[in-house]
Amino acid sequence: QVVASASFDGFVCIWSEADAKEARGDGDSGDGGDVAMAGASTSGNGDGGSGDGGWRLASSFKASRSACLDLGFAPPQYGLRLALSFQDGAVKFFNALDTFRCADWKLVQAFEMGSGSGTTEVCHKICWRPFSQDMPEMILIGGSRQAAVLIFESDLDRWSQVAELAAAEGPAPVSDVAWASACGKANELVAFASGKVAYIAEVRDALDHLEVTTVARCEHGAAVFQVEWNRLGTTLATSAGDGSVRLWRPDLTNEWQEMAQIN
Template sequence: MAKELLILDNGTTCSCWNYCGARLAAGSADGTVSIFDFCDSASSSSLRSSFKFKAHEGNVVKVVWVPPEYGDAVASVSADGVVSLWEEVAQDSQPTQWKFCKSFGSSSSKVLDVQFGTSLNSLKMVTFVVACSDGHVRVYELLDPLELRNWQLQAEFQNVIESVSAFGKALCFSASISWNPQKGGSQESSFLIGFNSNTSELNSSKVWEFDQAHQRWLPVAELALPEEKGDRVYAAAWAPNIGRPYETIAVATQKGLSIWHLGLNPDHNGTLPVERVALLPGHEGMVWQMEWDMSGMTLATTGHDGMVRLWQSNLNGIWHQQAVMEPTA
């Protein structure tokens, strides 16, 4: 079932959208991507349409901004599983335009989710993670920060703990990727990914961290109880950390909404300790999206029931529903 649409003041209907600072990127069913700027009027803030371009032949199901330090650029995902990268370019006296940079995808598998992160190498580089319908995870790295066409496949693996795991051909219906939102420092790059698939080994959310010594991605944690490792994951979100001695991560499955604490000190096998601190009822039906606030203290969720719910923990660490909002007609 399709997600709810965003209808802007000018009548534009968007099937997906994503904010970056004072700008909004929105994708539509006709394959177009629109860029809006926030402008302050005397009475209120409003959106002004600045660009609109044809990105795909079919419905645009996701738009993601490239980290702003690499310029104004977005990745758009179509319903047929193709990712296109677009960049805002201003040349000499010519008017600003959005130009196509590169596409990602293959005829054998569809792209289900994409997210940008950063890689802490000798130079801080943007990294692009793609989750595909065959259960594969592909990591691309930008070789030149000034050239968004120049990407290299850094790694490809499946979302399993044991590399020797053997199973038949996987069919994945959706996936959710969430990068560790840490900024700077010496902490290695890491991200979380879970699948909604017919293959239980792929489903549970796992944390992957880049091992600089061996130049590879390794699974360092699995956010699932032993009896729930095959549960399908609908959404996952990694909270910003403002000084806690652990990371906070939310994972939505058919069992509900789980809040996990991820320890920072690995054991002798390199595995990070995990603890589920809450299992919340969540929504009636599938959870579509989850977002943390900037402090990592409040979680917003939306799902099949059309409601927006806010979750917080009290001073005793007990999680509860803080508010629920129903969109008006």
């Protein structure tokens, strides 16, 4: 297990699960003074099983001079790969050179939000597309004006925007994004939150481009902060500033309806 954390100073810390021997200090920590433990358990039975070891600081590095706004690991099929977005509009991708120790990380791609349009934009949220065989890497990002889908062109070693998702009221900051599992679906579903509405959009492959169609507006009485799909991508959970959590599913006519609310 690996956990990444980043802060306002642009530093990134990579934490890996340590075994019980490392947590007790009986063995070589491997990184000398750079090792830090968090939440090590002393109540285990000594068999070295999961939960006995706690966590160790595997690596830390300066990724930017700007504050980190969001980060996320790629699906494991792409390797140990981390995406980060920063306050200055940069989105950067780092790969682990050694997936076992997680000590060394290399910047492999980067792009600036809004660089092609000449406008300044910030990526508030970033989400990887769930892995599918024979499909390229894709991400869904939530910016200060809209959400967008980007695809990784491996032959050119770059990320390119292939679709835009805007709120019905026009350009507005996006507070969260989520990409549903493609399992058993003819078309894929994504969700993004902007203002008091969470939007559900359908993404279809139309030969040389992606077609995006908004299929539902999930309205709240306050600003929507988070959106999250269930594992199958059939139910969307949304949470808002009024303390409510709502669950949304399509009915028999494929119209999205609120099915439950938690206050």
